[in-house]
Structures are given as structure tokens and as C-alpha cells.
Amino acid sequence: MNQNQPIKDICFVIHSLQAGGMERVMSELLNFFAAKKEYRVHLVLYGIKRDVFYTIADNIKIYRPDFTFDNAKRLKSTIKTHFFLRSTIKKINPISVLSFGERWNSMVLLALYGTKIPVYVSDRAQPDKSLGKVHNLLRAFLYPKATGIIAQTQKAEDIFKRMYPHNNFKVIGNPIRQIESTGEVRENxxxxxxxxxxxxxxxxxxxxxxxxxxxxxxxxxxxxxxxxxxxxxxxxxxxxxxxxxxxxxxxxxxxxxxxxxxxxxxxxxxxxxxxxxxxxxxxxxxxxxxxxxxxxxxxxxxxxxxxxxxxxxxxxxxxxxxxxxxxxxxxxxxxxxxxxxxxxxxxxxxxxxxxxxxxxxxxx
CATH class of the missing domain: 3.40.50.2000 (Glycogen Phosphorylase B;)
Known part of the structure; x- marks a missing residue:
């Protein structure tokens, strides 16, 4: 890195870092960027469960809402989360935002609507899965507003291209941990x-x-x-x-x-x-x-x-x-x-x- 080159703020947004495939990929991306001196890495955790299962680098700054998401008052909690996302990410003012989660990306896109902050989204589940009428309508309106859409497979990209009018798709598979042999005996x-x-x-x-x-x-x-x-x-x-x-x-x-x-x-x-x-x-x-x-x-x-x-x-x-x-x-x-x-x-x-x-x- 050039010593005179300014550090770039980059923001990763996900509802949870509990144990799971999507969460593991996010944690590995966080660590990859955190290891690079040209980036200052920000993580926004905004779901119901906000503890971190995976090990992430100490130099990653984590932001969590200062309120509990109350399912009994779901609409109120959702609105509060919306404003938390908008205010927090605007303060970070990142060069780019990456959001994971087919049920959650719409919330992030809506929260940042009109800010001109580049937002990239990636669904992490079956690409043609219906999420219900409201979520489907939100995605149909908001996904075309994303700066880019990441598909995990070629089949997923083909489906997304039929679903969303967009010209910036990218197929990127998941990073796979290389499992090294420990010499243990394989059993039946x-x-x-x-x-x-x-x-x-x-x-x-x-x-x-x-x-x-x-x-x-x-x-x-x-x-x-x-x-x-x-x-x-x-x-x-x-x-x-x-x-x-x-x-x-x-x-x-x-x-x-x-x-x-x-x-x-x-x-x-x-x-x-x-x-x-x-x-x-x-x-x-x-x-x-x-x-x-x-x-x-x-x-x-x-x-x-x-x-x-x-x-x-x-x-x-x-x-x-x-x-x-x-x-x-x-x-x-x-x-x-x-x-x-x-x-x-x-x-x-x-x-x-x-x-x-x-x-x-x-x-x-």
C-alpha cells in the first residue's frame, strides 16, 4: 500500500453472525479485508441475535442497535432498525456496502435509498424462493436500485436476470475452507x-x-x-x-x-x-x-x-x-x-x- 494513499472505509451488513453458511462466508470476507492495510472494516449487526459465533479480527469495528428487537412490536422495531441502519452507515460513509441475506437486503437498500452510497447485495438461499407477497414486491422494486447483485451460481444468475432489470450481476461462489488431513483414521x-x-x-x-x-x-x-x-x-x-x-x-x-x-x-x-x-x-x-x-x-x-x-x-x-x-x-x-x-x-x-x-x- 502507498503510504500516501487514504484508507478506505468499507462496510459489511448482516443480520447475524450465528453459526451458519452465510455467516461463515461473511466472517471470512471480514477477516480478508481486515488483513489489508488499505481498508478500515466496519460490521453492522442489526438482527435479533447480535452475538458473534465466528472468530473475526480485532480491528473490525462492530455496530449494534442500542435497543432490543421486540417481536411483539415488530413494526416499531423494524422502523427503529431502519433508522439505525441509515444513520449508522451514513456516519461511516463507506466507499461500498456489502449486504447478505435474501430477507434482509431489502431493508438495507430501503434504509440507504437516496444516499448515493454504493450497495451490493447477495441472496444466500434458493434463488427462486418466494419470500411472500410483501418481500417479493420489495425485492422487485429495490434490487434494481442496488449497485450490483452477486449470485452464488450460474443458475442463480440466470434466474435473477429474469427477475430483476439490472446490468451489473456477478457470479461468485463461496470461499471454501481447505480441510487439511489430520491423519485420523476414517471410520464407516x-x-x-x-x-x-x-x-x-x-x-x-x-x-x-x-x-x-x-x-x-x-x-x-x-x-x-x-x-x-x-x-x-x-x-x-x-x-x-x-x-x-x-x-x-x-x-x-x-x-x-x-x-x-x-x-x-x-x-x-x-x-x-x-x-x-x-x-x-x-x-x-x-x-x-x-x-x-x-x-x-x-x-x-x-x-x-x-x-x-x-x-x-x-x-x-x-x-x-x-x-x-x-x-x-x-x-x-x-x-x-x-x-x-x-x-x-x-x-x-x-x-x-x-x-x-x-x-x-x-x-x-
Whole structure:
């Protein structure tokens, strides 16, 4: 950096930094920019839960509302949040704002409407997912006002181009953490990582697992109840009903997910709705073959069918079970596909993807 070059203020806006794929990507972008001397990094956390799960650099300045978001007085709290966002970001006066979250980007765009502060937005979920009449109308009006729109996959960009009249789209996949081998012994484990929410369909995976001829294998589910859904108890009951409760492990929330990647043999992903599934990329980095439902966006950008895993038509449980059984019965295929997974995922290396973000939101 040129010593005479002024430091640039850049602002990242997100409702939460709780455990989750979107939140992890945001934390990694924050750390990438914070490590560069030419930037002063600001983080605005404005959702209901404002604690930080991920480790972020000490030189990042964090802003939180000085009031609690009261769901019982939702309209009042939303209006207060709107003015908090507007006043806080105007004081920061950044060269650029990056906002994450399909339900939240509209609030940020509305709060900064008319300020001339460049705002870049990125949805982090299924691109054609309806958010309800009000949210859909807000997005239709506000997204064209954004300086730029970031899509996670080519399929997502194609959908967004049909939805929003805009000429500044950019496809940027997620930065994938490279999972280094720890030399731990791999066990007969099928792993899934994801919050225990209905769209992830761990119950479907438990049902599929119960049909396998694999008495010495376990299904390990890393995750936790979320979105006020209390699914773990029901899914534990389902495993018991299907007589596999002794082989289905609910591992809960884990900070050391690497241990699970490094001690498993197959990664299974039963989600029905995605934006860009980070956990698939991490599993591939850990040299695991992946069996995944081919939901609308995400898995098909990572899994090359029959090369580094298998893409299954959505909710074809029979074929999903068939491919898992194939891998279980052919351990050399697990090893071969796993090596191809690791080789493929290097294109989503952290610094490369973060630089793509930098080039778009700073140099654009």
C-alpha cells in the first residue's frame, strides 16, 4: 500500500453472525479485508441475535442497535432498525456496502435509498424462493436500485436476470475452507452437516439410511435445532421407529467440524433448498465423495455426477440409497472419488474468492 494513499472505509451488513453458511462466508470476507492495510472494516449487526459465533479480527469495528428487537412490536422495531441502519452507515460513509441475506437486503437498500452510497447485495438461499407477497414486491422494486447483485451460481444468475432489470450481476461462489488431513483414521461413517431444519431433510436421510445394507456403518448428523423448529426430538423418534437409533448420531453444534470431515468416509446431503452449500465444498476439500439431491442451485456447481460423487433428482430416495450402497460396497470408489473431490474444489480457494468479491465491490 502507498503510504500516501487514504484508507478506505468499507462496510459489511448482516443480520447475524450465528453459526451458519452465510455467516461463515461473511466472517471470512471480514477477516480478508481486515488483513489489508488499505481498508478500515466496519460490521453492522442489526438482527435479533447480535452475538458473534465466528472468530473475526480485532480491528473490525462492530455496530449494534442500542435497543432490543421486540417481536411483539415488530413494526416499531423494524422502523427503529431502519433508522439505525441509515444513520449508522451514513456516519461511516463507506466507499461500498456489502449486504447478505435474501430477507434482509431489502431493508438495507430501503434504509440507504437516496444516499448515493454504493450497495451490493447477495441472496444466500434458493434463488427462486418466494419470500411472500410483501418481500417479493420489495425485492422487485429495490434490487434494481442496488449497485450490483452477486449470485452464488450460474443458475442463480440466470434466474435473477429474469427477475430483476439490472446490468451489473456477478457470479461468485463461496470461499471454501481447505480441510487439511489430520491423519485420523476414517471410520464407516456417512456424514451430514447442516442445521436441523425441515428444508435440510435429515429425516429423509435417516429413512434412506435405514434401507441400506450397512450394519457396521453410522450416520452422523452435525447440526442443531434452528428457526424455532424443534426437529431433533422428532427425528430421534423416527430413527428409533426405523430401528437405527443405535447407528444414527445427533452430534449437535460443533466448532471442530474438521474432525468429523476427517473421520468420515462419505458425505450425504439431503437438502431440498440451497443457495451455495459450503458444507459440500468443505467435505470435498476433506477428500469425501458426495451424494446430494440436485436442488435448484448449489450442488450441481460442485458435484460432477459419477466423477466426484452423485447428483440425485430431488427426493428420489431410492436412487439416493442405491448410490450410497454403491459406495459402501466399493471402497476403492470412495477413495477415487474423494481424490477428485479435493482436486476440483481448489478453484474455490479462500483468497481467490475473496479477491473476486474485492474486485467487484471496490473496483467495480
Amino acid at each position: 461413517v456417512i456424514l451430514m452437516v447442516g442445521r436441523y431444519i425441515k428444508s435440510k431433510q435429515q429425516d429423509v436421510l435417516i429413512e434412506i439410511f435405514s434401507k441400506l445394507n450397512a450394519p457396521d456403518w453410522k450416520l452422523v448428523l452435525v447440526g442443531y435445532d434452528h428457526l424455532k423448529q424443534k426437529n431433533q426430538h422428532q427425528w430421534e423418534a423416527l430413527a428409533k421407529q426405523l430401528k437405527v437409533s443405535d447407528r444414527v448420531v445427533f452430534a449437535g453444534k460443533q466448532e471442530d467440524v474438521e474432525h468429523y470431515y476427517n473421520t468420515s468416509k462419505i458425505f450425504a446431503f439431503s437438502s431440498a433448498s440451497e443457495g451455495f452449500p459450503n458444507v459440500i465444498g468443505e467435505a470435498m476439500s476433506a477428500q469425501l465423495p458426495v451424494v446430494a439431491f440436485d436442488c435448484i442451485a448449489g450442488p450441481s456447481d460442485l458435484v460432477i455426477d459419477s466423477i466426484n460423487g452423485f447428483l440425485i433428482p430431488l427426493n428420489n430416495k431410492e436412487l439416493f440409497a442405491e448410490k450410497l450402497q454403491f459406495l459402501i460396497d466399493n471402497p476403492w470408489e470412495i477413495e477415487s472419488m474423494g481424490k477428485k473431490s479435493k482436486a476440483f474444489i481448489t478453484q474455490f480457494e479462500m483468497n481467490y474468492i475473496c479477491t473476486e468479491f474485492e474486485n467487484f465491490i471496490v473496483s467495480n
